[in-house]
Amino acid sequence: MMTSLDKINALKKINGWAIVSEFAVGGFEWLGFSKLRPELLFVISSQKNTVFNCEDGTIQNCDLIYDEDEMVAFSDVVRDEAISLVGQYGGELKKTTVQGEQIIESKDNNISSLTFISKDGKAIQIFENYSLYTFGFNDNGNYFLICNDGGITVLKRTCN
Known part of the structure; x- marks a missing residue:
């Protein structure tokens, strides 16, 4: 199994990508x-709602409402947009980009592995x-991004 440091070192080996931030999310x-606004990532936790700017790494609290059944959220940060939600x-x-990258997941005995292609x-x-x-x-x-019980790690493209 990989440690958090192993994960960070592996992510640093991806050409054309840089780690923006790694942050904990309680609940x-x-x-x-x-x-x-593709650079904005909305994060909902049992403690608070935040918006993370994937371009500059800033995090701020935000007001939003969300529907777990419909898996959408609405925020005054991006008016008139239904933000599709994903989570545990x-x-x-x-899992793929128009630029040609992909991420492949495999599972074995409750251990998940991700490979960046x-x-x-x-x-x-x-x-x-x-x-x-x-x-x-x-x-x-x-x-x-990768999100697990240790937090969220966000990367951004540095070149096309």
């Missing part, structure tokens, strides 16, 4: 990327551990 429930209770982020076909194992909640790319493929 994680849901998250969702904005489509109108359902939903999925994109670059557009040139290079495979890098980036995660192997218990308690994987969700992972994937935002809609435009410029941001990527």
